[in-house]
Amino acid sequence: MTMEELREYVRARVRITPSGCRNWTLCLDKDGYGRAFVASFPETNRAHRLSRIAFHGSISDGLVVMHSCDNPQCVNPVHLSLGTQLQNIADSRDKERGGAYFYSGQENPKCVIDDDGVRRIRTLKRSGMTHSRIGAEVGCSKTLVTLVVTGRRWAHVI
Template identity: 35%
Template sequence: MIDRFEQKFIPEPNSGCWLWTAATDEHGYGRFRIGSKIDGTRRTAIAPRVSWSIYKGKIPEATNVLHSCDNPYCVNPDHLFLGTQNDNMKDCSAKGRTSKGDRHSLIQKSHIPTGKDHWRYGQPGNNPGEKHWAARLSADDVRAIRADARTCEQIAKEYQVSFQQVARIKNRERWAHVK
């Protein structure tokens, strides 16, 4: 299991994070299958919890695994710590990641602004393009991709991104802010 787990992340040298490259949930937390199909113990677990279990030991009941780096993709056990749900909420509040004021008001979904009109546009954690912490491309790369006449697959290989991402860039579904 350890070998399989270690194939699913890459160390990021600047932050020290071990970035999960396999399946994730809707919040960006890694998902890792554990147990056996044969004996019926097979299930999907949250990758930071698996990391803690492998490298640090057992997680007590009703205990969360929290990130000191605030990066849901990170599975580096040195960036993880144990805490209660209350500790998690205090950590979240101390780091300015809770709903506040008008942002928490009850608004019909059809009236929620999107894109550049959305209240989080350009704020930390919601930065478009190369300002995003996980960006693989620069604005110059995007301009070069759009001008490139090769197939999406060929371009994707060169820039080490998926061909779907290249197609979205060319169609201005991604990196739309780059002219």
């Protein structure tokens, strides 16, 4: 398939929205991204990546295709840019699209303990109390107690 044929393939499978997005009209994956299967590009199965290749050329290793419109269905090449995964994560956080995943500690709206609770968990553990009992006393799960005690969560709290 030539690049012009690839561009036509993409153009024929979109619906243009009032915002200028070109939404993919075929299959979507569980995250809402368009799915495309083109034999000439077996390594590319997300439609926005295929569109970026069709209209702007190859995607270098280590780069992701980012949406300025924040619409995973969109394949409009004007809305697509290249960046690193870290840039994509930062963009998502800056636009507050990441949910609780991006916020640690007390900033996370889903947190069940605060910094004082973390300190209390560590003190109770040093006194020999079991994780289950600490969780019951502090008001969190045994799993969270284990994560705090092992330093896999709330490690920033001294």
